[in-house]
Amino acid sequence: xxxxxxxxxxxxxxxxxxxxxxxxxxxxxxxxxxxxxxxxxxxxxxxxxxxxxxxxxxxxxxxxxxxxxxxxxxxxxxxxxxxxxxxxxxxxxxxxxxxxxxxxxxxxxxxxxxxxxxxxxxxxxxxxxxxxxxxxxxxxxxxxxxxxxxxxxxxxxxxxxxxxxxxxxxxxxxxxxxxxxxxxxxxxxxxxxxxxxxxxxxxxxxxxxxxxxxxxxxxxxxxxxxxxxxxxxxxxxxxxxxxxxxxxxxxxxxxxxxxxxxxxxxxxxxxxxxxx
Amino acid sequence: xxxxxxxxxxxxxxxxxxxxxxxxxxxxxxxxxxxxxxxxxxxxxxxxxxxxxxxxxxxxxxxxxxxxxxxxxxxxxxxxxxxxxxxxxxxxxxxxxxxxxxxxxxxxxxxxxxxxxxxxxxxxxxxxxxxxxxxxxxxxxxxxxxxxxxxxxxxxxxxxxxxxxxxxxxxxxxxxxxxxxxxxxxxxxxxxxxxxxxxxxxxxxxxxxxxxxxxxxxxxxxxxxxxxxxxxxxxxxxxxxxxxxxxxxxxxxxxxxxxxxxxxxxxxxxxxxxxxxxxxxxxxxxxxxxxxxxxxxxxxxxxxxxxxxxxxxxxxxxxxxxxxxxxxxxxxxxxxxxxxxxxxxxxxxxxxxxxxxxxxxxxxxxxxxxxxxxxxxxxxxxxxxxxxxxxxxxxxxxxxxxxxxxxxxxxxxxxxxxxxxxxxxxxxxxxxxxxxxxxxxxxxxxxxxxxxxxxxxxx
Ligand SMILES: Cc1cc2nc3c(=O)[nH]c(=O)nc-3n(C[C@H](O)[C@H](O)[C@H](O)COP(=O)(O)OP(=O)(O)OC[C@H]3O[C@@H](n4cnc5c(N)ncnc54)[C@H](O)[C@@H]3O)c2cc1C
Ligand SMILES: Cc1cc2nc3c(=O)[nH]c(=O)nc-3n(C[C@H](O)[C@H](O)[C@H](O)COP(=O)(O)OP(=O)(O)OC[C@H]3O[C@@H](n4cnc5c(N)ncnc54)[C@H](O)[C@@H]3O)c2cc1C
Ligand code: SF4
Ligand code: FES
Numbered sequence: 001x002x003x004x005x006x007x008x009x010x011x012x013x014x015x016x017x018x019x020x021x022x023x024x025x026x027x028x029x030x031x032x033x034x035x036x037x038x039x040x041x042x043x044x045x046x047x048x049x050x051x052x053x054x055x056x057x058x059x060x061x062x063x064x065x066x067x068x069x070x071x072x073x074x075x076x077x078x079x080x081x082x083x084x085x086x087x088x089x090x091x092x093x094x095x096x097x098x099x100x101x102x103x104x105x106x107x108x109x110x111x112x113x114x115x116x117x118x119x120x121x122x123x124x125x126x127x128x129x130x131x132x133x134x135x136x137x138x139x140x141x142x143x144x145x146x147x148x149x150x151x152x153x154x155x156x157x158x159x160x161x162x163x164x165x166x167x168x169x170x171x172x173x174x175x176x177x178x179x180x181x182x183x184x185x186x187x188x189x190x191x192x193x194x195x196x197x198x199x200x201x202x203x204x205x206x207x208x209x210x211x212x213x214x215x216x217x218x219x220x221x222x223x224x225x226x227x228x229x230x231x232x233x234x235x236x237x238x239x240x241x242x243x244x245x246x247x248x249x250x251x252x253x254x255x256x257x258x259x260x261x262x263x264x265x266x267x268x269x270x271x272x273x274x275x276x
Numbered sequence: 277x278x279x280x281x282x283x284x285x286x287x288x289x290x291x292x293x294x295x296x297x298x299x300x301x302x303x304x305x306x307x308x309x310x311x312x313x314x315x316x317x318x319x320x321x322x323x324x325x326x327x328x329x330x331x332x333x334x335x336x337x338x339x340x341x342x343x344x345x346x347x348x349x350x351x352x353x354x355x356x357x358x359x360x361x362x363x364x365x366x367x368x369x370x371x372x373x374x375x376x377x378x379x380x381x382x383x384x385x386x387x388x389x390x391x392x393x394x395x396x397x398x399x400x401x402x403x404x405x406x407x408x409x410x411x412x413x414x415x416x417x418x419x420x421x422x423x424x425x426x427x428x429x430x431x432x433x434x435x436x437x438x439x440x441x442x443x444x445x446x447x448x449x450x451x452x453x454x455x456x457x458x459x460x461x462x463x464x465x466x467x468x469x470x471x472x473x474x475x476x477x478x479x480x481x482x483x484x485x486x487x488x489x490x491x492x493x494x495x496x497x498x499x500x501x502x503x504x505x506x507x508x509x510x511x512x513x514x515x516x517x518x519x520x521x522x523x524x525x526x527x528x529x530x531x532x533x534x535x536x537x538x539x540x541x542x543x544x545x546x547x548x549x550x551x552x553x554x555x556x557x558x559x560x561x562x563x564x565x566x567x568x569x570x571x572x573x574x575x576x577x578x579x580x581x582x583x584x585x586x587x588x589x590x591x592x593x594x595x596x597x598x599x600x601x602x603x604x605x606x607x608x609x610x611x612x613x614x615x616x617x618x619x620x621x622x623x624x625x626x627x628x629x630x631x632x633x634x635x636x637x638x639x640x641x642x643x644x645x646x647x648x649x650x651x652x653x654x655x656x657x658x659x660x661x662x663x664x665x666x667x668x669x670x671x672x673x674x675x676x677x678x679x680x681x682x683x684x685x686x687x688x689x690x691x692x693x694x695x696x697x698x699x700x701x702x703x704x705x706x707x708x709x710x711x712x713x714x715x716x717x718x719x720x721x722x723x724x725x726x727x728x729x730x731x732x733x734x735x
Contacts, residue, residue: 022487036444040544042536043444068545083444085481214536214546217442217483218668219452219508220528224519231512231519236670250519253621257521261547 001080004057009139010132012064013107014073015049021056023048023086029114030092030208030240033058034216036083037075042068045213045235047111048087049140058086061110061139067265088216089239092206094118098180099125101203102148103170103194105186106132109140111208112185113147119183120147127173128152131166131190135159167193174201181206184243188255192248205243209234212255226250278380279308286601290571293456293539296598297361300383305390309338311375312382319372320384325718328352330369330384337387343399346391353388354428354470355421355717357396357463360389362454363714364592396466409436409475412731415498416440417484417671420448421713422504422704424471425720426727430502431474433728438498439471440482445535448506450713452535453527455565457572458595461534485674490700499734500699500727503686504720507665507705513557517615518661522551522623526558526566526662533569551657552576555626557612558662559589564596566660567604575658579605581612583631583644609633609644613651615659626654665710685709692726693719701727 005017023033032047050059064070075081092115100119104112109130120126128148132138133156145151153161154169162169167190173179174197182205184194191207198205211223211234218236225234228245232238282298283289289296300308312334320330328349336345349356365371365385373381411434416423419441427437445451447464472478482488484505493501510525512518529548532538536546554570556563559582570578580599582589585608589596600606609631616625630650633642667684679687679696686695686702693701703719705711 026487040537040540042545083481085442085444085483085487087486088483214528214531215443217508218670219510220531221510221512221525222528224512226519250621254519254521256620257549257622258547261541261549265542265545265547 001082001084003075003077003079003081006075006077009061010137012073013137013139014062014064016060016062016075017057018060018081018084019056020058020084020086023084024051024053024056024058027051027058027087028091029094029118030089031087032089032111032216032239033060033084033086034088034213035060035072035081035085037068037072037081039082041071041082043083043214043216044068044072045088045210045216047208049110049113050117050143051114061107063107066262070266085216088235090237092118092240094122096123099127099178101170101173101177101179101182102126102128102144103166103182103184103186104128104130104144105166105184105190106137107139108184108186108190108208109144112183113140113143115183115185116144117147120149125149127177127179129154129166129169129173131155131169131186133157165193166190167197170194171197174198174203179203182243184208188248188252191243191246192252195243195246195248199244206240207243207246208239209241209246209251210239210255211235211251212258225254278311278383279304279386281383281386283598286603289457290568290602293572295460296457299393300386300390302390305337305342305387306340308383309334309387312338313374315374319374320369320382323369323372325368325714326352326721328388333391334382334384334387337391342391342394346395349388349391353717354425355467355713356388357392358421358450358459358467359714359717360385360387360392361459361463364712366593368714396463407432407434407475409434411435411728412499413438413497414727414731415493415501416504417501418448418504418506418704418706419446419468419478420504420506420704420716421450422506422706422716422720422723423448423502424467425717426502426504426703426724427476427720428471428474429721429724430727431471431476433724435728435731437476439476439478440484440488441478441480442483443535444480446478446480448504452531453562453565455530455534455569457568458565483670485671490671490675490678490697494699499731500701502720502723502727503671503695503700503702503706504704504716505668505671505706506716507685507710508668509666510661511664511666512661513612513663515612515614517617517623520615520617520623521621522549522657523615523659523661526556526562526660527665529566529660530562530569533573539569539573548573549658550575553656554578554658554660555581555607555612555654555656556660556662557581558664559584559591560662560664561591561595563660563662564591564599564604566662568599568602570658570660571602571604577605578603579607579654581607581610581626581628581654583609583611584641585609585633588641607654611644611646616653623656623659626656626659628652628654665705667706667709683709692730693723694726694730699730
């Protein structure tokens with residue numbers, strides 16, 4: 001659980017290489033871990049962005065958006081996380097289907113990378129599309145390029161690559177290419193938009209859902225999502241699901257539920273910082 | 277006359293998480309112990325799932341020797357401070373006590389608790405029997421009462437025991453389910469420490485079936501495995517609107533509060549969203565715990581919504597009374613049919629149907645049937661679903677060759693508790709379905725003996 005390396009990938013986004021031989025030995029693309037970094041801390045789910053079975057390490061990429069993730073990003077090389085549980089969730093089934101479009105928005109690159117890598121290794125033609133708010137927020141571009149047959153970028157402000165949403169890139173790709181499967185990971189609205197495009201072109205799409213979680217082991221049901229009209233537990237049945245069947249609206253609403261408390265926590269945390 | 281346990285005043289306690297029942301004073305314990313007839317053929321013992329020598333421990337207590345009384349209890353029950361607090365004595369030992377015929381059975385549970393609390397206060401450097409772990413390695417999966425008991429017994433028999441627990445803290449339901457005001461976590465910590473003193477190693481953050489499989493445990497040199505993973509999968513009602521914000525399973529609600537200490541938010545980071553009007557569906561111990569927790573978190577009105585009548589409520593009598601004293605509203609013969617929400621997806625109302633009791637059903641209880649045209653809306657902003665739990669699928673699906681019964685629980689040989697995989701034993705809620713702490717402990721004990729026999733015979 002010791003952090004053996006840490007580096008900044010973009011403003012507010014840190015990459016950690018963590019010693020976790022048992023988890024590394026079992027990790028598959030699509031799996032995630034739950035960590036706690038201090039006694040009073042929440043249980044925070046993070047995707048296993050990469051793993052090295054020989055060195056016994058896993059890679060985590062964390063974006064500081066709230067109190068917990070910001071505090072995690074303060075952790076230094078040499079320190080240890082208090083608790084690390086995994087690998088959790090269903091492994092993403094890697095098959096050879098032909099051409100796969102890998103679409104990531106923002107931090108979604110981190111969870112997407114191990115899948116793209118495995119899909120590439122399985123002999124698929126991988127067309128990657130990565131979107132971010134602005135150029136400096138694009139992460140893991142080299143890693144993604146190494147496992148893609150084609151890669152394109154988009155930024156919301158036009159500072160790099162296509163000026164617009166990454167889902168526009170997806171549309172353009174589907175217009176000219178024969179794509180057999182789409183994998184999309186990113187903020188929920190982006191995955192919802194990608195699903196809409198996929199449906200238009202009648203291409204199957206897999207999305208990776210980030211429902212709020214507590215235990216991550218199927219014990220609380222807090223992570224429930226509606227897929228194909230049925231309630232599923234994101235932590236055990238997912239986190240990857242058939243995008244065409246996901247009720248994104250419900251997911252977005254459930255993610256907003258703790259907004260007030262989150263802001264309170266963040267506010268206090270800023271006050272504490274200011275006091276120092 | 278049967279002694280009454282002093283309790284915190286209902287008006288005060290509904291605002292704090294401190295323990296409700298305060299325990300007998302030593303004078304009360306004396307008086308109560310002296311009432312025992314020390315029956316030659318004590319019926320009480322027949323009601324005890326772990327067969328504590330009840331008259332003997334009570335006699336020792338009456339003679340003024342709580343230390344010896346505690347030692348007597350511990351011969352059979354390694355977690356008396358817990359059992360003295362949460363066992364349904366009214367259905368077990370106290371139900372059969374001969375004095376119960378006149379309506380005043382001995383308060384056996386309160387006396388057990390008294391002895392255990394005396395021990396915690398007076399035996400800081402408790403002498404532990406020196407046991408060398410020479411008999412081999414055993415793995416225990418799950419650290420609820422079943423796992424903890426199996427581990428303690430096996431360690432005492434001379435095995436090197438490792439407990440694997442998926443959460444970050446041991447104790448199972450004792451940790452994440454039963455609230456502080458009924459079972460202070462300090463007591464769970466104390467019992468876990470005792471286990472560690474016996475040489476048991478506890479590895480948290482280990483999800484067996486994912487982090488390691490049973491097969492890998494054998495490969496690592498464990499010669500036998502005990503599975504005590506409990507019934508941790510929450511059931512939902514399956515009615516429309518159940519995924520609205522503000523609808524919790526009791527497991528999530530209680531885990532946020534007990535394990536993650538959301539009642540101390542923002543000192544602790546895990547939040548809980550609680551409205552002013554809370555409805556808890558169900559009427560078992562879990563429902564009572566959730567309702568009383570909601571009250572303590574500051575809800576204005578908390579009700580229990582239950583489709584049968586008072587007689588069928590499965591919770592312990594004491595807890596129902598406690599809940600009533602604290603001001604929980606009981607909406608009986610009332611069944612939720614759907615939940616309604618607002619534009620942001622937050623729950624606002626529970627649409628209920630009034631019920632009446634009809635013919636007895638398979639469980640022998642009279643079946644509730646809806647009264648036509650009786651629908652009404654109960655305004656709510658938080659709903660807690662406490663209608664039962666099932667077996668968690670992770671370990672079961674990750675283990676090839678593990679036979680399950682029709683209900684999805686692990687099938688075992690009733691004599692040895694061995695599963696369909698040789699060397700793998702199971703007990704507690706994962707075999708019986710949600711039951712009691714003492715039944716889980718009993719299973720842990722039985723399995724420990726069977727594991728010892730199994731490994732001894734194989735030598
Ligand atoms: C399976 C899974 C994998 C994930 N992988 C990663 C990862 O690799 N890297 C990473 O940085 N984050 C990942 N997340 C999201 C991460 O867990 C959340 O960002 C984190 O829990 C937020 O905690 P906080 O206290 O910092 O922020 P909070 O103050 O709690 O929340 C800030 C904002 O983030 C939203 N949020 C809170 N929790 C989640 C959540 N679980 N998912 C999505 N949004 C959330 C809130 O709605 C709020 O708007 C993953 C989530 C899941 C469920
Ligand atoms: C809220 C509540 C109140 C209750 N009140 C009472 C009461 O007053 N009196 C009473 O007698 N009974 C009560 N019960 C019931 C009682 O607590 C249970 O019957 C008892 O705890 C079952 O014990 P167990 O050891 O079988 O499982 P549990 O206590 O459920 O423990 C199982 C443990 O295994 C862990 N686990 C699960 N899967 C894995 C895995 N794959 N790998 C590693 N670890 C795993 C879990 O995290 C958990 O810690 C209550 C239950 C609840 C939920
Ligand atoms: S049955 Fe009652 S009176 Fe008789 S020994 Fe047991 S506790 Fe005492
Ligand atoms: S996070 Fe608790 S069941 Fe999924």
